[in-house]
Amino acid sequence: MFDTIHSVQSPSAGRLRTARASVFALYATAGFLVGTWSGVIPAVARAARVSPGVLGVVIVISSVGIIAGAQVGGRIQQRSGSIGLCVGGLALAAFGAAAVGVSGDAGVLCIAFTIFTFGMGLNDVGMNMQAVLVERAYRRPIMAAFHAFFALGGALGAAAMLGTARLGWGALPQLSLGAVAAVIAVCCVAGGLLRRAEEPRAAVDARSAASTPAPPRSSATPAPPRSSAAAELLDDGVVVGPQGWPDLRADTLPTQRRVPRPRVRMTRVAWTLGLTALLLMCTEGVAIDWSALQLTQAFHAMAGVSAFGYGAFAVSMMVGRLLVDRLAAVVGPATVVRAGSLLGALGLVVVVVSPSLWVTIAGWAMLGLGLCGGVPQVFTAAGNQPHAAIVLSRVLTLGYVGIFAGPALIGLFAQATSVTFAMVVPVGLLLVAVVLAGALRRVPKIGVPARRAARGARRAGGADDVPILGTRRA
DSSP states (O other): OGGGOOOOOOOOHHHHHHHHHHHHHHHHHHHHHHHHHHHTHHHHHHHHTOOHHHHHHHHHHHHHHHHHHHHHHHHHHHHHOSHHHHHHHHHHHHHHHHHHTTOOSHHHHHHHHHHHHHHHHHHHHHHHHHHHHHHHHHTSOOHHHHHHHHHHHHHHHHHHHHHHHHTTOOHHHHHHHHHHHHHHHHHHHGGGSOOGGGOOTHHHHHHHHHHSOOOOOOTTSOOOOOOTTTSEEOTTSOEEOTTSSBOHHHHTOTTOOOOOOOOOOOOHHHHHHHHHHHHHHHHHHHHHHHHHHHHHHHHOOOHHHHHHHHHHHHHHHHHHHHHHHHHHHHHOHHHHHHHHHHHHHHHHHHHHHOOSHHHHHHHHHHHHHHHTTHHHHHHHHHHTSSSHHHHHHHHHHHHHHHHHHHHHHHHHHHHHSOTTGGGHHHHHHHHHHHHHGGGGGGSOOTTHHHHHHHHHHHHTTOGGGOOOTTOOOO
16 A cells, blocks of 8 residues: 655746745835834824734733734644644734724724734734745745845835825724735735745755665665655654655554654754744834834824834845845854844944934845844744754744844833933843854754755665755765
């Protein structure tokens, strides 16, 4: 019965290019939805008659959604892949964003925010895992470029809100426009994402392949059929066939003996990555939620002009992320995070002390440029840890605690002082991130374990057993 078992082959180069383009579009779609949401927060807060302090409390409560979404998403990713997470998560987030537009009080606003954040948590696990998988297959840093398209989407979303505000649109039609556009876009790109059968798991788990090399054979001799008993079980319970790719037929056989999933413990490096993500995304959340309100309060800017704060932040982040991958390959991820955190702190100092509207907008742009490389480097490092799906989901959880706890903290400080003066808080957070960035030096570069595994298999005579894109065959 085992003679009919076939292993899944690696995607072709053309298929990987399609997957990369689809992930770019997915990031842009998620960014567009966030950009539309953040651009109308001042109007929604006024309509719901909530103060900055109450808005901060609402954001804290709704952060439960992002935590739950990331944790649930990590488990779903392990069992069924990431495409459903991306489509379902963005659809749910779009519904929550539209519901924000009809919120008439703080309670309804909190429920709508929680729906939005839960959907974004689901999507972010799937979206970032898709990016990690494509990056592994390409064997070079491209994570920041994906995040650049998130920033591009955010800038487009802010621009759409600016244009519709000038046309006299209210919050509900504005958010409905963003929600419908996001749902249509994610349904269009879902077909190009890597399916579970195509996920290049060999790039992650090739270390186990190196420790159990294949028997010597000629590369011209076809591999013999492999039974489910001989198939390799990965740490998340997926059966892997002779080439290191998921063996779907073997995985579904009733006679397959499955071992219980081990309890995943976070290493010290993984915890440090999570804390770094928390600090960086806390500051990013401040820009998303408070940049428009800061310009409105400090300079009495109109709704259309106040959107320039987040727009400048998003555009500079997009430009930086298009360039930072090459910089990270030269100077290393730790240097990128340290230098970027210092630049971001300087930008926030400009926001605090500037007496000019346009200089303040430039300060928000400096913050975007400083943060452009930090989060992608941390996510790449988390995605290359053992038990990648679980570690990445937990790092995402900590990061998104920051992206909502940060704005809430600013709300409490702003209630006692002002929104502008409260920006000294993220300055301190970025300085702590400078210190923690050293953890990225202890994370292997992309593809290093896979190359070593491939060399180990080649020395054993089984070079064809670990077909990793970019590894030359014997």
